[in-house]
Amino acid sequence: MQNDTGGITPLMHVQHLEKRYGANAPAIFSDISFTINRGEFVCMIGHSGCGKSTILNILAGLEHPTTGHVSMNGHHVTQPGLERGVVFQGHALMPWLTVAQNVALAVRARYPGMNKADVTQKVLHYLTMVNLQDAQHKRPSELSGGMRQRVGIARAFSTTPDMLLMDEPFGALDALTRGVIQEELLRICAKTGQTVFMITHDVDEAILLADRLILMSNGPQAHIAEIVENPLPRNRVRTSIHHQPGFYDLRNHLVDFLVRRSALASQTSH
Amino acid sequence: MGGRQEKLKGTLLSFVLAGALLLAWQVLTLPSAPPAEVIKGENAEYAQLMGMSSATPASHGFPSPSQFGHDAWQQLQAPFHNSGPNDRGIGWQLGASLLRVFIGYGLAVAVAVPLGLLMGQIPLLARALNPFIQVLRPISPLAWMPIALYTIQNAEECGIFVIFICSLWPVLLNTSFGVARVRREWLDVASTLELGWARRMWLVILPAAAPTIITGMRVGMGIAWLAIVAAEMLVGSSGIGYFVWNQWNNLSISNVILAVLLIGITGMILDTAFSALQRSVGYAE
């Protein structure tokens, strides 16, 4: 199997997940199995409605699979926890708190009893990481969509999770902002060695960020159609990636999958 | 700039309207009945028997603005005097009403907010209690009076109960609604941050639902202030409602007008306080 990188014990094991709403209802997806290694950036791509968010929520512990299970560091995932940080699709910032207070909420949850000065310093550190140190006293409603999403990223990083789960974090952003934040994320992940599982439906974003890509067939009864290793070396740069050998082969492969084979894959499986 | 000028114009117009009202009042209360000095002899005795003593000309007919001003000034000289149940200052009476409202309303909030928090989080509880609430809510506060009087048998506690029962519903329903409507995402954030029960409640659910809860509290306070006056008219031996009724029986219309004005102003102040509170907990999404 492609997802078996011999030797290293994976950080996360996902085994035979299946989700049904109602006992007689058809499965939304079934037999979802993959692993994620420490320090790896894994992207899941698939058409809307195939159950990607549900899978991410199961990894986060926010939802439960009908069958199958997830384990991380050898422990079963049954509920949400600080070792799995989540960047939500719609930023999910508390609108009554300032940017700094939003991050401080997470820092205090991660480090209970930390004194005020240390919390402030940590908050500033993570806001600086996403270039938002000047906006720390603003409320989310005063920020642009891109800035809000960056606060969400800073908040998730501030709890130093073993695994970062991101559900289409840049889906609502314009292309320019999206590019800037993608580069920021790439830089931060390279520096911290963060393990990431991210959902996207943007092929270029996936090629830029992911070390491995999980391709989902169309729902209902979706399953993993293919797991693709990114052949491009890790030091990818957004502005020059399309000049790298292998880029277009991968890109064509993915687009081809999304346009034609994802539907075929779901038909042949029945 | 433009907005400020508009505001100034509005204020100016308010003053003009107030002046016009006062003028109309003055014109409508110009003396048409024979002056008190004309009543002589047996007539005076008769007038005195009828409670129209020449010593209290102000109690005779509707007072003019100047008469009202004079009487109100007299009353406001010693607003807190207390010489027996039938002769207490208007400030004292107002204070008695406010105390009752604060006790009854405070109890209502103390019951409704925790219960509403539970109902908002446990849909089964909300469904189970909903029929009771829907039946009890539209009952006029005064309709509770006989039952309250029969069971409680204490006028003071009766008034407090009526305040309690009528301000309970809006606070309960709004709290329950506000909590049930807290965005799923925020609760998910709380879960992924492993916030405990108390911190989840204090840091996420309460601030998220606060604007809705405060709105309910504002409505509840408005109803409580309406109800207390009526309740005191019915069974009171003190309070601003009792004062209105008592002064009406004394035919002291000036005092009645003064009390009515004070009821309005107090209600406005209470509402303004809640509106400020509402603004302080509000948030833009």
Ligand SMILES: Nc1ncnc2c1ncn2[C@@H]1O[C@H](COP(=O)(O)OP(=O)(O)O)[C@@H](O)[C@H]1O
């Ligand atoms: N509570 C629910 N009851 C029934 N069906 C649901 C429920 N939640 C999600 N679904 C279905 O599950 C499928 C997957 O949803 P989702 O995980 O959000 O997909 P994606 O993120 O890939 O767009 C959708 O077709 C949706 O209709």
Ligand SMILES: [Mg+2]
């Ligand atoms: Mg989704």
